[in-house]
Amino acid sequence: xxxxxxxxxxxxxLASCSTKKEIVxxxxxxxxxxxxxxxxxxxxxxxxxxxxxxxTSLDELVAAPFNKVQSNQQGSVGGQxxxxxxxxxxxxxxxIQFPVLGQINxxxxxRSELESFLTKKIKVYVKDAVVSxxxxxxxxxxxxxxxxxxxxxxxxxxxxxxxxIATVGDIKYTGKRENIVVIREIDGVISVGRVxxxxxxxxxxxxxxxxxxxxxxxxxxxxxxxxxxxxxxxxGLISLFTTAVSLVILFTR
Numbered sequence: 001x002x003x004x005x006x007x008x009x010x011x012x013x014l015a016s017c018s019t020k021k022e023i024v025x026x027x028x029x030x031x032x033x034x035x036x037x038x039x040x041x042x043x044x045x046x047x048x049x050x051x052x053x054x055x056t057s058l059d060e061l062v063a064a065p066f067n068k069v070q071s072n073q074q075g076s077v078g079g080q081x082x083x084x085x086x087x088x089x090x091x092x093x094x095x096i097q098f099p100v101l102g103q104i105n106x107x108x109x110x111r112s113e114l115e116s117f118l119t120k121k122i123k124v125y126v127k128d129a130v131v132s133x134x135x136x137x138x139x140x141x142x143x144x145x146x147x148x149x150x151x152x153x154x155x156x157x158x159x160x161x162x163x164x165i166a167t168v169g170d171i172k173y174t175g176k177r178e179n180i181v182v183i184r185e186i187d188g189v190i191s192v193g194r195v196x197x198x199x200x201x202x203x204x205x206x207x208x209x210x211x212x213x214x215x216x217x218x219x220x221x222x223x224x225x226x227x228x229x230x231x232x233x234x235x236g237l238i239s240l241f242t243t244a245v246s247l248v249i250l251f252t253r
Contacts, residue, residue, distance in 0.1 A: 025162075025177070026200050041209040042110045043135070043157060046186075047094060049212065050087040050136040051106070053118065057126050066099050066122055066129075087136045100125065111135065111157065140210050142168045144218035145175025159210050161195055161202060171197075174224040182207045183215040 045051065057063035068088070088096040094107025101121055106114055111133045122129040138154040147169020152159075159167075161180075171177055182193040184207070193207040202208060210216070 025197055026202065027198055041158065042112065043138070043209075043211050044108045044110050045090060045094075045106045045114065045135070046212065047090055047092055047107065047188075048137075049090045051090065051096065051114075052087045052132075052134040052136050053098070054132045055118075055122060055126070056130045056132070057128050059126075062126050063129065066101075066126070068099065135212060138212040140164060140213075141215045142218075143215070145172045145220050145224070146170065146218050147172065154210075154212075157212075161197060161205075161208050161210065164210060164216065165197065171218055174220055175218040176221055177218075179219060181217040181219065182210070183217070184211060185213065 053068070055063045055066040068086070088098065090096055090106060093105070095103050095105050098104050098118075101118075104118075109117065115131045115133045118131045118133070119129060122131060135157050138157050140152045140154065140159065141150075142152060142164065143149050146165070149168065152164065152167055165171060171180075177198045178196040180195040180197060182195060184191050184193065193205070195202060195205055195207050207214075
């Protein structure tokens with residue numbers, strides 16, 4: 001009886017263990033040598049983006065009409081509202097209202113393309129104009145089996161999948177590394193992608209670089225779903241171990 005019980009406990013423990021294939025990232029890395037095409041990724045401007053556009057010149061007075069007037073009340077509002085006050089909101093038609101130049105269509109332009117476009121327009125008035133464009137609302141929502149789910153603000157307007165995973169405290173052992181869901185909206189159409197971070201093929205995935213407002217969801221493993229409500233913490237594991245020991249003692253008396 002004792003041996004049978006120990007065998008059952010051993011099978012349960014083995015069944016709850018993950019394999020190397022389920023856990024290790026970037027398997028077969030030799031397949032990604034000399035891969036360079038994805039390194040040129042640059043997000044494009046979308047509807048409801050908020051842009052910070054600064055125009056500078058050696059003569060600040062000449063550049064001043066092309067800069068948005070800052071409100072003294074900005075400190076009293078938070079997050080998205082504060083960004084909207086400081087920046088230019090892209091309307092449903094993909095336009096912004098820019099000082100002096102008026103209505104400008106910015107949709108589907110990259111940051112560098114918009115900087116170049118505005119520089120040419122403004123240099124008609126300001127010969128030494130330098131234009132800087134930033135996205136103020138570049139953020140990613142991360143849900144599911146990660147260390148710290150939540151909203152990630154991206155300061156440099158570019159974030160790769162490995163960087164995002166590191167930012168949120170890695171994927172838990174209870175999360176599916178080979179089937180991560182990415183929900184993305186492009187021109188009002190929602191698309192769903194899948195990312196396998198255990199494979200070196202992740203570097204060729206079109207979702208390797210994330211876009212503003214992407215939603216990333218790490219699903220729980222089937223093993224985690226089965227044990228939901230039963231073993232959800234270290235307390236549960238200790239309880240299971242204590243029960244197993246008690247049963248061994250009971251059957252061996």
